[in-house]
Amino acid sequence: MAEQPLHEHTLGNGLRVVVCEDHVVPLAAVNIWYGVGSRHERAGRTGLAHLFEHLMFQGSANVAEGEHAALLESAGATFNASTSFERTNYYETVPVSHLELALWLEADRMGTLPAALTQANLDNQRDVVKNERRQRYDNQPYGTAFERLCRLTFPEGHPYAHTPIGSMEDLDATRLEDCIDFFATWYAPGNAVLSIVGDVDPEATLAAVERYFGGIPAGPQTPPARPGDLGPLTEIKAEKVDEEVPSPAYFAMFTLPSDGGDDIEAAELAVDILGGGSGSRLYDRMVRRDQIATEVWAGVTRLASGPSLALVEAIGPDTDRIAEVLDEELARFAEEGPDADETARATAQAERGFLEQTETVTGLANALSQNATQFGDPARVFTAPERAASVTADQITAMARRWLAPGARTVLTYGGAS
Known part of the structure; x- marks a missing residue:
């Protein structure tokens, strides 16, 4: 657009x-x-x-x-x-x-x-x-x-x-x-x-x-919000949930850079390459090849006043094995980085997401309000595809090494292995 x-x-x-x-x-x-x-x-x-x-x-x-x-x-x-x-x-x-x-x-x-x-x-x-x-x-x-x-x-x-x-x-x-x-x-x-x-x-x-x-009173100055900064996680903190569920499941959360800077663009592309759909590395490894999971998904919640969050979900009977394979794939990604096809595919997916977000008057109005509120510039919405396209494979690799390191996440397991 x-x-x-x-x-x-x-x-x-x-x-x-x-x-x-x-x-x-x-x-x-x-x-x-x-x-x-x-x-x-x-x-x-x-x-x-x-x-x-x-x-x-x-x-x-x-x-x-x-x-x-x-x-x-x-x-x-x-x-x-x-x-x-x-x-x-x-x-x-x-x-x-x-x-x-x-x-x-x-x-x-x-x-x-x-x-x-x-x-x-x-x-x-x-x-x-x-x-x-x-x-x-x-x-x-x-x-x-x-x-x-x-x-x-x-x-x-x-x-x-x-x-x-x-x-x-x-x-x-x-x-x-x-x-x-x-x-x-x-x-x-x-x-x-x-x-x-x-x-x-x-x-x-x-x-x-x-x-x-225009006639509504200005009201008081809003109080400052408490700071929300938090850097990359450095260890695994795990909790097992004792609930009856349809299938054993493994959930992991990682912190990522705050929205608004260049780093979040590369970090989100890294998450997409790792787990964004059936063409991702985690899906290929866990579902197709090793067949240890029936579903795998990863996505990002962008936050502007604190760390953004990456979530990985995997449904499969052996949650310990899922954790091991996740660490292996994170280590491999940090070592090798994405190839040219993965980078191009993730960039195209980011552009498609922008188009879906802004193709209606309803979506565009929301995006304008967001960018004006969080970044002081409503027109920033129009540069989203350009920001994603400018990210290099080296930047994606650097973000993965810093924010998606093996052995550094919070974990929930439902059923399965302990």
Whole structure:
């Protein structure tokens, strides 16, 4: 995708706005990122960022409970929200004729949500989140693997040691006052980026944003988040999970460089070559040749304010043998590095991922918000293929040696050998 002209503006209250024209279809995507996620939570109140994502749909001063979703559905919109370690985002894609409805709804909850924060809403949405935790994590085979690995990987109290879903105990302990304070601290215009992509006129769109959002008070300066730095792991920390699962499984986590620099590009390509699909080294060795696993996969979670994370998953009866082969393949990769075909294939896969991310107005709006929030430059999204293509085989090898060394990872095993 060629770089598209962006129209950027910051309101007097600090809200950063990015507008991008795309006249292919008569739609407009509205995407707002707040710079708050689970890493900003305090001890004893984990899960509050994700709980707040749910509370944001329960009404505001001028929107009754249930009306936010009803208005968007009646306009033919698609909409949702998500919470991660580092941000919470809200998004809707609407027929362009309903753009101002979407802007008004987002502005009303940004400016007036506490008017609708009631104990009944809190109790209801807390139960929804707890049920989500049961269904998606606690009662799913391997459902808590990522959460357990984060606790193993990061020291106690580290901002990434807990995941966005939070704990049942902390959810139960959350009070209405906690929610009101959380909103006042993090849901200020200066801690948000609003991106709008679609069949829009930039000047008219910016005027509408000013009209709906401009009167919202700036709010206090957000407090500094706790530092999240962590270097490469230096040993194996392992835990065996005593749960009934369909098949024995082996999970491993590695730290990687933070997102935003050149090193993460090479490190992610290394992970892709090692375990990114059926053409990868680990799949070829474990599934095809040695037949010690039925499934192998590796992927990366990029994080901008702490180490990115690589996860390797393998399903197979002998988890000890899987661990041995993983070490062998990591050692071989560190020694030999990738060949030209592997490098080209991984680079092409990275470019395809960029195209999939930005081929719709919804995806592009999200990518613009991300790059503006995390790196201060929404246009950075357009350089993703170039950044991946510039990585050399030597850089990939160097990153593998530093971050994917044998004998340096956190490990979970389910069933199988001990």
